[in-house]
Amino acid sequence: MAEDKQKRGKIERAAVIGAVLHLGNCLDFLDSKYIELVAIYYELMEANYKALGKELPQNRDVLKDRHKDRLLRELDCSTIEFMHEQVFSQFQEETTNTGGFTNIKLFDSTRGVFMEGGEAFPGSAISKKSHIQICIRNLNCIKGFFLPRNERDFVTDLQQEYTIKPPIVK
Structure with a gap:
């Protein structure tokens, strides 16, 4: 992806x-309960926008995307951010009213799967550019970072490991 952008x-x-x-x-969109949760917040956001006389953001295609994957996900992003704002607002209200105690848990991260790029082969439900994106909201969830090491030739490693070695003669 970085090379494509370059x-x-x-x-x-x-x-x-x-x-x-x-x-x-984690607000994990690989789990249906979180998809149902964000759908509820979408309805609240839609009502807010309507009350304010504003139009909802829309997910849109980029100009050269022949697959029409709606890569500009302004509606999705706005809905997720709206949900996080509402949860935080509820968290603040409850902690203020209860002397600092709450059962509301803030989301540390968000994870979603994106199916893009058209089918991998005719009739496939696998997309060429399927990927998972993670958004870390709480920086304490970043435990460390590193520069990846150079890759090794795995087949050569296995060939060396599994080569029959002559028996040890005593």
Whole structure:
């Protein structure tokens, strides 16, 4: 992805960094209960926008995306941020009214899967550019970072490991 952005002139120099993450209390869109939760907050946001006479943001296609994957996800992002704001507001209100105690848990991270790039092969439900994105909201969830080491030739390693060694003669 970084190299693709470099080719398109979006970034000057592609780089990769590794991170050790702990997702903590994760708003995990791989779990249907969180999809249902964000849908409830979408309805609240929609009502707020309507009351204010504003139009909801929309997910849109980028100009050259022949797959029409709606890569500009302004509606999704706005809905998720609205939900986080509302949860934080409830958290603050409850901690203020109860002397600092609450059962409301703030989300430390958000994880979602994105199916993009068209089908991998004819009739496939696998997309060419499927990926998972993680947003760390609580920086304490970043446990460390590192520069990835150079890759090794795994097949050569296995060939060396599994080569039959002559028996040891005593």
